[in-house]
Amino acid sequence: MRITVTVDGTSYTDDVEPRTLLVHHLREKLGKTGTVVGCDTSNCGACTVHLNGQSVKSCSVLAVQADGGEVTTVEGLARDGQLHPVQQAFRDNHALQCGFCTPGMIMQSIDLLADNPNPDEEAVREGLEGNLCRCTGYQNIVRAVRDAAGHMRPGAGPEAEQVAGGERTTTGVGGDS
Amino acid sequence: MTAMAEPEVGRARVRxxxxxxxxxxxxxxxxIALPGMVHMALLRSPTAHARITAIDTSAAKEMSGVIAVYTGDDLxxxxxxxMPNAWPITPDQKTPRRPMLAQGTVNFAGEAVAAVIARSxxxxxxxxxxxxxxxxxxxxxxxxDNAVADGAPLVHEDMGTNKSAEWIFDSAAAGSGGDVQQAMSSxxxxxxxxxxxxxxxxxxMEPRSVVVDPTAPQLTMWSxxxxxxxxxxxxxxxLGLPEHQVRVIAPDVGGGFGGKLAVTPEECAAVVVAQKLGKPVKWTESRSETMVSAHHGRDQMQDISISASRDGTITGLKVDLLADMGAYLGIVGGGVPVLGAFMFNAIYKIPAYRFSCTTVFTNTTLTDAYRGxxxxxxxxxxxxIMDELAAELGMDPMQLREKNWIKHDEFPYTTVSTLTYDSGNYEAATAKAMQLFDYDGLRREQAERRARGDRVQLGIGISTFTEMCGLAPSRVLGSLDYGAGGWEHAAIRMLPTGKVEVVTGASPHGQGHETAWSQIVADQLGVGFDDIEILHGDTQSSHKGLDTYGSRSLAVGGxxxxxxxxxxxxxxxxVAAHLMEASEDDLEFADGKFTVRGTDTSTAIQDVALAVFAAHDLPEGVEPTLDSEAVYDPENFSFPHGTHLCAAEVDTDTGxxxxRSYVSVDDIGKVINPLIVEGQMHGGLAQGIAQALYEEAVYDEFGTLTSGTFADYLVPSAMDLPSFTTDRTETAATSNPLGVKGVGEAGTIASTPAVVNAVVDAVRHHGVDDIEMPLSxxxxxxxxxxxxTAAGGPGAEAGGGLGSIDSAHGGAQ
Known part of the structure; x- marks a missing residue:
């Protein structure tokens, strides 16, 4: 099947097998290896990206479902060398060690902050429940997300993530927020 | 001396x-993707123990894109x-051959049986x-217990037994203490x-992956x-390859925790296949594959007896272990429980000690090193058992510990298991932890809840731990029959422009070596933190090393x-003396500058590096290089310690x-980077708490791993863990010039008993004196x-909780 997906601001048209998962399309066809695969039961969240402004586990979306859509990965967050506030906060708060869960964790954190610009600790923990980290014990991740919240105006994300009309729809994919 | 700039060591540098x-x-x-690269997938055995009577690969070979299909006999x-076992713990240890792909029999569910090589x-x-x-x-x-019972069926029939080895330490025989039987009977x-x-x-988090490129004379393997x-x-x-024609690269590695301390059948098979085909080969496992085929950890049955006089003075300790190796021995395999032999006596003065350990084969995934x-x-x-002894004696568990631990003025102290602890201060760490925790206040609340029969009971758990890390003095490893030494290598390259490359044999996978090593070198050479690059993980640039495990990177590699x-x-x-026409003895080195004592004549180390590069004017007989390397073999282990306190609320209606709170005060010696240390503590605590409350690899009666996905194996999420209060006390290690001890495993080692002690303490008045982990x-x-209090025996049930579905059995079935 022929699909067109805009990923991190670039439009790509490709023939894909119907069974191809979005994450495999991103990694193998488009070279977007910043997004990773950590499990095969959609538990770990390492592959989380934004599809049309909403976080999804890209292992749970078929590439063909993204046809015509706009995807933002962790590689598309920084602008002109300027880190996204959540990226900066992860660094400042030592919210990563091996860094394998980090792309998904950052993408989910941005989604969480879009829904709740000023989450308390409990809300952050709840919002990240679908993303596993084996290194940090989550404490510094929680700290980073709350730190980022303080640096972001309500609901702010990079322009690439703003959906036309700005309306967020609930898809039930990725995260429990 | 000129005033020093603010030292890098001790700064909370972001990484x-x-x-x-x-x-x-x-x-x-x-x-990694290479031109012409093909992909390997492995067929894994669905059954735990079987004879392979036939393998038909003909249909698979006809499939689209399939280049080859191999069985064990083909490879x-x-x-x-x-696969290598580097630690035969006894001369008569039984070590079954572990093939790349099963040959003749399969011995655990998940063992690879055949390999398909295809375009994608x-x-x-x-x-x-x-x-x-x-x-x-x-x-x-x-x-x-089944495996060692008389007449038990055998994992490896040709061995005639399921026991691999028995390893014993007896303080009476070693001359380090008395006879434990005598001590106990009196x-x-x-x-x-x-x-x-x-x-x-x-x-x-990162599943294992390997890429082998055989297209140059020196084969390259990323893993x-x-x-x-x-x-x-x-x-x-x-594999009988010439070592100089193998280059291994560990690029970014997404966590290990001991699980990637291995030489695997998958890695070896990828090499053989790549050589057969003359093409680069990649194998990346799925999470479901990892769960059944990468080694597991722990799995011991511990019979332990402790004796004491009425006043609480410990008189003897006896430990008999059965340790499940799974179907084969991994690279360290039987050595894991042996490492524990030196730690049962912990921080206590114990006059008599006996330890025995039997390593045992079962039809399960092999076990090997896992954090700690x-x-x-x-x-x-x-x-x-310290808590149980306290309960038996009617003493406060902290008072019992205090009565028996090594006092701060008794260091260095040689223990009953023959290790010499160089430094420590258990009193200081405990005092700080008690104060942060509000021990007395929580004890009062516990008494109140108990008195009013509250549905939610409160328990307090203590763990005053030490560990041996910085593995390890080579001669000690030699005395334990380990196959290699415990030294580490480093090299420093002074570049003409004044920048510095540091080569380390330690191989990070999330720890932050690049940051910590830069801080160390910045102070040592007086160069900028950002002017230093750390090279690691590629045997072509870092040709020598023994890598990262056992909290050894800093205490040995650093x-x-x-x-x-x-x-x-x-x-x-x-060279500086020559350039400044001064005597070497008159030079001081500080802040990256050599200064002629008593003058303002100085030259920076970067200027010396450039002069050496030009080599126009060097002293007689001096080689034109500042580059240097060192191999450090530690004289002793290091012994971090700490006091961990856990307050657990137990809902007696629901279990x-x-x-409620978790306080850890750790003494890990001098700290290079407090931010990294705190991160290591958090992550370590999470894994130790997870053992206490959530995680268990469960087999059904057929030997199928039923907790074989992240839906069933309960790696805790952010919702499942509390915020920790972590703090430190500091006594410098005396065994190394930085005074460092290591922090990678401390949290995991200390936290599990603190949590279980807290839960048992909460419900002890119900007659409970143990609950098997995980405490679902x-x-x-x-x-x-x-x-x-027992879970019904190994393999009977999973831990219950987040991903479990069968409440009747407390877990995934």
Whole structure:
């Protein structure tokens, strides 16, 4: 099947097998290896990206479902060398060690902050429940997300993530927020 | 002396590593794609023990994109290749051959049986379904007691036994203490318990992956490994390759926790296949594959007795372990429980000690090092039984510990298990922890809740732990029959422009070596933190090393860096003296500058580096280089310690445990970077708490791993863990010039018994004196209401909780 997906601001048209998962399309066809695969039961969240402004586990979306859509990965967050506030906060708060869960964790954190610009600790923990980290014990991740919240105006994300009309729809994919 | 700039060591530097990792500019092994690369997929045995009577690969070979299909006999016709076990713990240890792909029999569910090589990973995976294997079932051996019972069926028939080895330490024989039987028979109190260390999965987030490129004379192998140097040597030895024609690269590695301290059948098979085809080959596992085929950890049955006089003075300690190795021995295998032998006596003065350990084969995935490797098991048992002894004596558990621990003025102290603890201050760490925790206040609340019969009971758990890390003095490893030494290598390259490259043999996979090593070198050489690059993980640039495990990177590898820096300065001093026409003895080195004492004449080390590069004007007989290397072999282990306190609320109606507060005060010696230390503590605590409350690798009676996905194996999420209060006290290690001890495993080692002690303490008035881990709501409830503290034997049930579905059995079935 022929699909067109805009990923991190670039439009790509490709023939894909119907069974191809979005994450495999991103990694193998488009070279977007910043997004990773950590499990095969959609538990770990390492592959989380934004599809049309909403976080999804890209292992749970078929590439063909993204046809015509706009995807933002962790590689598309920084602008002109300027880190996204959540990226900066992860660094400042030592919210990563091996860094394998980090792309998904950052993408989910941005989604969480879009829904709740000023989450308390409990809300952050709840919002990240679908993303596993084996290194940090989550404490510094929680700290980073709350730190980022303080640096972001309500609901702010990079322009690439703003959906036309700005309306967020609930898809039930990725995260429990 | 001129005033020093603010030292880098001790600063909470944000990590150099992070910028790439937070922007997705990563180099995981699975990201690597080479021209002409083909993909390998492995067919794994669905059955735990069977004879392979036939394998038909013809249909698979006809599938689209399939280039080749191999069986074990195809890869190793002579049946000679076996994965290495580097630690035969006794001269008569039984070590079965572990092939790349099963030959003749399969010995655990998940063992690889055949390999498909195809154009794409998906095509390789598709073709697996077309391979037809005939299995003739053999009796399945599961559970330690079953495996060692008389007449038990055998995992490896030709061995005649399921026991691999028996390793004994006896303080009477060693001359380090008395006879334990004698001590126990003459003591007022003897407490005996059987504790089960359930089987765990390391669960590093990055699944394993390997890429082998055979297209140059020197074969290159990328692997998601903790041990590129060991892998290079072992792959050469195992497959009979010339070692100089193997290059191993560990690029970005997504966690290990001991789980990637291995030389695997998958890595070796990829090499053989790549050589056969003359093409680059990639293998990346799925999470479901990791769960059954990467080694597990823990899995011991611990019989432990402690004796004491009425006043609480410990008189003897006796430990008998059965340790489940799974179907084969991994690279460290039987050595894991042996490491624990030195830690059961912990921080206490124990006059008589006997330890025995029998390593046992079962038809399960093999076990090997997992964060702490032997020391968490030992710490759990001693810290649990200290609480039981306190209960028996009617003493406060902290008072009992205090009565028996080594006092701060008694260091250095040689223990009953013959280790010499160089430094420590258990009183200081405990005092700080008690104050942060509000021990007295929580004890009061506990009494109130008990008095009013509150549904939610409060318990306090203590763990005053120590560990041995910085593995290890080579001569000690030699005395334990370990196959290698414990030194580490470092090299420093002074570049003409004044920048510095530091080569380290330690191989990070999330720890932050690049940052910490830069801080160390910045102070040693007086160069800028940002002017230093750390090279690691590629045997071509870092040709020598013993890699990262056992909290050894800083305490051994970091010291090698210091020693290399000292050599750079010694070389530079000669040249600086020559350039300034001064005597070497008159030079002071500080802040990166050599200054002629009593003058303002000075030259920077960067200027010396440039002068050496030009080499126009060097003193007679001086080589034109400042580059230096050092190999450091530690004289002793290091001994971090700490006091951990846990307050747990237990809902006696539901069995639900909630950790109300967790305080850890650790003494890890001098700290290079407090931010990294705090992160290591948090992550370590999470893994130790997860063992106490959530995680268990569960087998059904057929030997199928039923907790084989992240839906069933309960790696805790952010919702499942509390916020920790972590703090430190500091006594410098005297065994190394930085005074560092190591922090990688401390949290995991200490926290498990603190949590279990807290839960048992909360419900002890219900007659509960133990609950088997993980402390699922079902198990806690049953202990409270039915007095049933065992889980029903190994393999009977999973931990229950987040991903479990069968509440009748407390877990996934």
């Amino acid at each position: 150099k590593e992070d910028e790439r990792l937070i922007t997705g500019r990563t180099r995981w092994t699975d990201n 190793d016709p002579g049946g000679e290749v076996g 990973a998906a095509e390789a995976e598709d073709a697996l379904a077309e391979i037809d294997v005939d299995y003739e079932d053999l009796p399945v051996v599961l559970g330690l 003591s007022d109190v003897v407490v005996t318990r059987r504790f089960r260390q359930q089987r765990l999965v390391p669960a590093f 998601a490994t903790q041990v590129p140097h060991i892998l290079k040597t072992m792959v050469a030895m195992t 490797a032997g020391r968490p098991e030992a710490t759990f048992a001693i810290e649990r 010291i090698a860096v210091v020693k290399a820096a000292e050599k750079v300065i010694a070389k530079a001093r000669k 639900q445990v909630r950790l 709501p079902m198990r806690v409830w049953r202990a409270v209401h039915k007095g049933d």
